[in-house]
Amino acid sequence: MKLALIGFGQAGGKIVDKFVEYDSEKNTDIVRAAVAVNTAKADLMGLEHIPENNRVLIGQSRVKGHGVGADNELGAEIAEEDIDEVQGAIDSIPVHEVDAFLVIAGLGGGTGSGGSPVLAKHLKRIYTEPVYGLGILPGSDEGGIYTLNAARSFQTFVREVDNLLVFDNDAWRKTGESVSSGYEEINEEIVKRFGILFGAGEVEEGGEIAESVVDSSEIINTLTGGGVSTVGYAREEVESPSNNSSGGGLLSRLTGDDDDDQLDTAHTTNRITSLVRKAALGRLTLPCEIDGAERALLVMAGPPAHLNRKGIERGRKWLEEQTGSMEVRGGDYPVRGSGFVASVILLSGVTNVPRIKELQQVAIEAQDNIDEIREESEDNLNDLIQDDDDELESLF
Amino acid sequence: MTTTSWNHSSRLYAVLAVCLLLAAAVAPAAAVSVGETDVPDSAAVGSEVSVTIQLTELYREPSLEEWELAGSTELENPTWTVVFFDQTGSKIGQESFGGQEFSGATVAASDDIDQIEVQLRGTVPSVTEYTYDPHQRFTAATLEQVPPGGGSNELASEEVPYFTEDSQSARSALDAAASAIENAGNPNEASSTFDLAVNAYESGNFDNARQLAQEAQNQAERAQQQDNRNQLILMGVGALLVVGLVAGGFLYWRSQQDSNDRLG
Incomplete structure (x- = not known):
């Protein structure tokens, strides 16, 4: 699946940057174009892999390249005002070669949180290609204002995109990490999951053809209908030809001989079903109850010899039972020479998400608190500057 | 056993010493x-x-x-x-x-x-x-x-x-050929032509000797060029082999890294 990636705000830009790096490093060919949009010049300068002329600085007249300071209303306003500048960068994308747009943004901040729904709306109005969002929720310890931003942005973003894939930082937080290494790791996890998911339908020349292909349309159909999606992922190391000491040295690797044919089918099947369970019940990008999911897609990736149809079918059936949905698609994504077998599960249209409810709760509290304090502080300020009997007069 | 052998050798030394003494005594007795x-x-x-x-x-x-x-x-x-x-x-x-x-x-x-x-x-x-x-x-x-x-x-x-004038010019041609052959590491063909040239020289056939010597020299030089070329080719092949090994090693090393494993 070929994507046009647009990273909005700091988090969005960084993730798109990481995506481009992954794409060129692993040669997956899923990123057709990458654009980063921001109101802060420093954030754009920190990117490494996105081409310079695809970095768009907006709102220069309002904030002079210093960002919006976690004010997502201002972010949305600026995005609306300067949408033509963003469009200018998107114009250079050969949209006919693109299967979908993916707008990536952190929802807790200002620019991405406010601007990405605006951009999504704009894109949907102009292009027929689906516009997906990838929203990053802030961790619950990041503070009330970020939670409030996220809750408001989430609401709007879901409405404006064809489907919102969500990644919850809270579920991935670890203690004792530095800020940069923590985010770096999380970004890597994000890119790995979505890279495999979107890479599944992309057949490269001379590459392995899947038995039951996961085509772009399968991904698009799974995401159609809107709502919120989450992704599960699990992998297991296998004896790849590269570290297989029993058979196949360099020569057999060169000649392409594969003596994995005699792999135990039962073992392979069991591994696949266990990986499917692990992916679905383990840590999802947005933790939720999977039985409410409307649609699901199962992608099994790994060396061809380690994938078998029976296992994938069984995994798919199990997923049907668990989600209660009849719309569960599945297929394989052969990656020759890989040392892992991985399963990626896309659950679309999930509704039973306690984390979102919690987020909204905290957001409402934060909003009330902010209003309250604002009112109170006005009175308090008056108390402070007025003398008790109002005897003093101001100068003019 | 050891004593006998010692006796033998000591006798040998004695004989040698006597011989040396005699030689020393005789040597100054030079004639005119x-x-x-x-x-x-x-x-x-x-x-x-x-x-x-x-x-x-x-x-x-x-x-x-x-x-x-x-x-x-x-x-x-x-x-x-x-x-x-x-x-x-x-x-x-x-x-x-x-x-x-x-x-x-x-x-x-x-x-x-x-x-x-x-x-x-x-x-x-x-x-x-x-x-x-x-x-x-x-x-x-x-x-x-x-x-x-x-x-x-x-x-x-x-x-x-x-x-004679003829023999001298044939001889200098032979000398040149001989040094060329030696430089080329005595290639067989040139050596045998050189032998023929020497034969011709010794039978007084100087024109023939000169020609043969010239030919031997040419052959030797060709052989040396061939030798040089072969050496160059060998060095080239060696260099290619080294480059191939290095490149192969690098590729192998890279293939061993997990960096391009999409699932890694």
């Missing part, structure tokens, strides 16, 4: 000795050359009071001049002879003769037999001591390489 000689390094056929040989210590070993000097040469139309000197180095007499052989110059202690200088002039004879290595030579002078009782002792014999 040859002093300064003036002989040309080489000579062209038909040219006139002169040879001078000085003789000293005239009456030792065998200790004769009087003897006769005889000489022979292959030079044509030779003139022999025998000059006598006394102990002070002054000339006291002189005798001249003609012909390729002379005899009868009497050397007697009673005449105060202490040193003799034999001067010889003559024309270089034509070559009888050509040899490449060693260079063909003719005997310029042989001097003999004839004791009164008869018999003879050879005192000196001087041989001089000689040549």
